[in-house]
Amino acid sequence: MASQRFFRPWGFILPGIVLGIITLVVPIVMGFRYSLHRIRLYRLSDQVFVGFQNYMRLFDDPLFMMSVRVTFWFTIGCTILAVVFGLAIAAVMSTRGIRGTGAARFYMAFYLVPFVATQVVVGMLGRLYIWEPEYGMINWIMGLVGMDPVGWLISADTALLATTITNSWRLVPLALLVFYAALATIPDAIVESAEVDGASALTIFFRIKLPMIRFHISFVTLIILTSAFREFDLVYALSGLGPGRSTNVMSMLVYHMGLSTANIGLANAISFIMFGMVAVLAVVYIKAAKLSEMRE
Numbered sequence: 001m002a003s004q005r006f007f008r009p010w011g012f013i014l015p016g017i018v019l020g021i022i023t024l025v026v027p028i029v030m031g032f033r034y035s036l037h038r039i040r041l042y043r044l045s046d047q048v049f050v051g052f053q054n055y056m057r058l059f060d061d062p063l064f065m066m067s068v069r070v071t072f073w074f075t076i077g078c079t080i081l082a083v084v085f086g087l088a089i090a091a092v093m094s095t096r097g098i099r100g101t102g103a104a105r106f107y108m109a110f111y112l113v114p115f116v117a118t119q120v121v122v123g124m125l126g127r128l129y130i131w132e133p134e135y136g137m138i139n140w141i142m143g144l145v146g147m148d149p150v151g152w153l154i155s156a157d158t159a160l161l162a163t164t165i166t167n168s169w170r171l172v173p174l175a176l177l178v179f180y181a182a183l184a185t186i187p188d189a190i191v192e193s194a195e196v197d198g199a200s201a202l203t204i205f206f207r208i209k210l211p212m213i214r215f216h217i218s219f220v221t222l223i224i225l226t227s228a229f230r231e232f233d234l235v236y237a238l239s240g241l242g243p244g245r246s247t248n249v250m251s252m253l254v255y256h257m258g259l260s261t262a263n264i265g266l267a268n269a270i271s272f273i274m275f276g277m278v279a280v281l282a283v284v285y286i287k288a289a290k291l292s293e294m295r296e
Contacts, residue, residue, distance in 0.1 A: 035269040041262035054269040064270070066245065067253045071229065074164055074249055078228035081168035083221055086175025091205055093176075094183035096191075108180070115173035123237025126166040127153060131238075156244035163239050163247045167231055175220045182213040218289040225285070226278055250274050 035055070038048040058064045089111065098104050114122050130137050131152040139149040152162040186209055194204050210217075232251035239247045241256070248256075250270060258267030 031268045032272060034264050035272050037265050039264045041258065041264050044264070050265070054265045055273070058266065058269055058273065063245070063248075064253065067248050067250045070160065070245075070247065071249045071251075074160060074167075074231075074247075075225060075228045077161075077164040078168045078171060078231075079221060079225045081165065082171035082175050082224050082228075083217070085168070086172045086220070087179050087217070089172070090176050090179035090183055091209070094180055096188065099184060108176075111176055112173045114170045117170075119170065119231070119233035120237045122166065122170045123234040126162070126234075126238045130166070131162045153239050154243055156242070156246040159239050159242040159246045163235055163242070166238055167228060167234050170234065171224050171227065175224065178216050178220050179213065182216040183209060186212055218285075222282060222285055226282065229278055229281075230274065 036049060036051055038050050038054075040046065093099065093104050093108065117125075133139060133149055133151045133154065136152075138152065142149065150158060152158045190208060191204055194208055199207070230251055231249065232255065235247055235249055235252055236255070241248045241252060251274070254267050254270045254274075257263050257270060
């Protein structure tokens with residue numbers, strides 16, 4: 001009887017475990033194995049074991065190092081813009097007099113549009129309607145104030161900036177939802193007490209509200225950081241590799257190596273380097289956040 005109580009729960013979760021092994025563990029093991037071989041896409045049976053030679057080759061490749069730099073600036077830019085704008089909009093939407101009104105609900109639904117749309121759709125919208133040199137929205141606004149149009153996606157100086165802003169626009173609703181829910185749970189009595197003591201709106205936000213939602217800020221920052229780091233669909237649809245490979249993030253390089261040049265070994269090596277970088281980044285960020293909380 002006791003053995004039945006022990007084994008019965010495993011019968012319910014066993015299908016999920018098997019599915020996870022098939023869809024996650026097996027591809028990861030195979031990918032790591034491929035990264036240690038010289039292997040071509042159209043000759044998978046012709047494999048030569050090279051050890052960590054693919055990894056060493058990548059760190060000597062200026063194209064790979066350039067993609068690391070591009071990915072770094074793209075990730076940092078997306079994270080800062082998405083968190084800052086999401087927090088600013090949530091702060092306004094959660095204030096008394098605005099929170100819960102019909103206008104607030106309308107704008108919340110409006111802000112969610114880029115988040116619920118697929119990355120490819122957002123990328124195509126950005127390329128055809130927002131950053132298009134002749135009739136795009138940004139250049140149209142610039143023309144209204146007497147500024148010359150800019151070839152945002154055809155210039156190596158501006159392509160990464162346009163791509164970063166577009167991806168941040170897609171990620172802002174995620175930050176907005178979490179921050180709005182967090183700010184809405186702060187009791188009005190705390191805010192009213194601060195107002196009675198003469199605290200300004202900015203003081204209340206930075207000295208009272210912000211410390212109370214720092215866990216949510218850490219959570220959203222980590223999610224957006226990892227999402228931007230591995231972004232592919234939007235970059236591919238919006239700018240591709242970009243002029244002069246200015247938007248050649250690491251996920252784009254994996255695609256280029258694996259499908260365009262058919263070098264499966266190098267493509268998998270880049271993928272595992274990305275996996276390691278994300279894992280280290282996440283662990284360091286979580287440890288730093290915990291240390292910060294302990295000091296406070």
